[in-house]
Amino acid sequence: MVLADLGRRINNAVGNVTKSNVVDADVISNMLKEICNALLESDVNIKLVAQLREKIRKQIDAEDKPGINKKKLIQKVVFDELVKLVDCNEAELFKPKKKQTNVIMMVGLQGAGKTTTCTKLAVYYQRRGFKVGMVCGDTFRAGAFDQLKQNATKAKIPYYGSYTETDPVKVTFDGVEEFRKEKFEIIIVDTSGRHRQEEDLFEEMVQIGKAIKPNQTIMVLDASIGQSAESQSKAFKESSDFGAIIITKMDSNSKGGGALSAIAATNTPVAFIATGEHIQNFEKFSGRGFISKLLGIGDIEGLMEHVQSMNLDQGDTIKNFKEGKFTLQDFQTQLNNIMKMGPLSKLAQMLPGGMGQLMGQVGEEEASKRLKRMIYIMDSMTKQELASDGRLFIDQPSRMVRVARGSGTSVTEVELVLLQQKMMARMALQSKNMMSGAGGPGGMASKMNPANMRRAMQQMQSNPGMMDNMMNMFGGAGGAGGAGMPDMQEMMKQMSSGQMKMPSQQEMMSMMKQFGMG
Incomplete structure (x- = not known):
């Protein structure tokens, strides 16, 4: 990035x-x-x-x-x-209001990605309950209307444009009025790209602004243009007086400091940043969150905002978790939700502990591949197996063999999925017990009793290889009795380098039984 x-x-x-x-x-x-x-x-x-x-x-x-x-x-x-x-603390971003028309005009250099950004912005607001439409005011670039039409159709956003009218002022005015009559709440107007030396095009941009009277004008700024970003943004500021900036192409390998300079030069806040070509590669900008991700600290606030905007299907997962349960079906639902949330590298950058940098080591493709294999494993399970807590597989190990064959994976991978689901189930149960006073009949205390813990620890101490595998699997796990949280950084490093040793089938079964998971 x-x-x-x-x-x-x-x-x-x-x-x-x-x-x-x-x-x-x-x-x-x-x-x-x-x-x-x-x-x-x-x-x-x-x-x-x-x-x-x-x-x-x-x-x-x-x-x-x-x-x-x-x-x-x-x-x-x-x-x-x-x-x-x-961060521009002095400047406040425009906040569109529902049940009234909000016109947003997009300006910027040609090739900055305005049309794609218009679509991303439209989807962003649509997911938040706004009635959104897009107007193509670019009558200069060949294929501009076709591109907007294709993007809008794919994103299911209403659009307006013309193949015959060449006056961009008339097209944009007619489009805005059309959507205004139909009580659209947000109307996004895409304009043609222009350079600060093109005086005629700049005058045209001013005329469009006068015709449609936008509530907000946004400059779309390419992160890769370097030092010229400052002079270009100043020229646009003088003509269109834009109130916000959207920085695009933040996924490229090019330098992006010029875009940061433009923020200070115009004293204009950044509203959003685009980090890829896909619709979901778009996020609200926060100066604190941006620097946090830059330095590997994470951006939990941004992650929560992103999750809430997805309207993900949770099924009965939340209800089950509150009741102290977490089935294989719940695990499958959560993994599918993660896949819907966009690139894993984007999510990793929002997590603390340098997870974004580690994703770079493992690789987006490899991480996604491993996640998909876990989903394939659960897709190969029956409804009865998914609705269970996994004990069916302990009682009937042949089920693991069947699932492994059906998913094109190994028995060890199936066991690891079961083990991860069990860990989540234990967390759910522990959460419920903490809320209810803990330790009732059939609760954590009955499964994780001292006798079981003592036997499990004795078995691991008598088998150094098993202890090494357990510690490797959890990246060192820390704390007496393995009570600490897994060191995820170390685990990912080991996974990427192939150093992590997986427990044997016999050791895995033994661990699951000894820790009350069987």
Whole structure:
């Protein structure tokens, strides 16, 4: 992803400070030098970089007091100043209102991806309950209306355009009026691409604005155009006075710092960012969330917003979980939902702990392949098996063989799916017990009693290989008796490198029985 290398370099610079025994002026200067070099090489404006450098230095000096952990202070100051670099606190984004017409006009350079972005924005608002329509005001580019028509049809968004009318002002006015009469709540107007040196096209853009009187004008900015982003955005600001920016092509390997410079140059907030060609590769922008993902901290708020917008089918999963149950059917539903939520790399970047960087090591294709194999396994199960808690497979191991053959996988992979489902089931039961006072008849306490735990631990201690496999499988799992949470980073590293040793079938069966899973 664009800026991924920037995030890694900034992380390394700050990491070197935290590893130092003594944090003095030289250590801080070296860190600032590395951060500034990384920003400059990503095409961030040199003046902005110089200002950032001084702000970080002054803030560290101002907050450095006796008793303060200087390493944590430096981490916080760097993070906060990077957020300020991409966030315009003074400018508020336009919020469309329901039950009234909101006209949004899109402007930008040719090739920035306006038409595709119009579709993504339309789908974004449609998923949030708005009645949305799109108008093609690009009568200059050959095939512009065909592209918008194709995108809109695929996304099931109403559209308006003309093959015969060449006046973009008339087409956009007629389209907006048509949708206004039909009480559409959001009307997105796509305009032709133009360059700041094309005065006639800029005048045309001004005339369109006067005709349709948009509630908001958005500039679509290509993340890859580098230093020219600042001058181009200033020219558009003077003519169209756009109130927000959408940055596109954030999935490319090109530099994206120029787009960040445009934010500061126009003092205009970023509304959304596009991270790919597909409709779902579109997300609301948050300065704090963006920097969090950039530095591998994660963006839980963004993840929750994305999940809520998907209107995913949960079936009886939530009800079952509250009752302390989690069946194989529930597990299948959740895996299918994950696949619907878009690229796994996008979800991983929203999770804390550097999961986005680790996804880069495993690879989008490989991670998706492994997830699909798990779904294939459950697709090969009968309704009776899916509705169960997995005990049928322990009592009748031949079922595992049948499912493995039907799904084109191995028995070990089937066992791992069962084990993961059991872990989720135990979490559900533990959650229920915590809410109800825990430990009732048939609860966690009856299954995970001291005698069972003692026997299981004795068996693992007497079999070093089994202990190694268990620890490898959970990435070190930590804590006495394996009570800690799995180290997911280590687990993914081992999976990607092929170092993870899977338990044998006999060991797997034994573990499941000893821990009350059978």
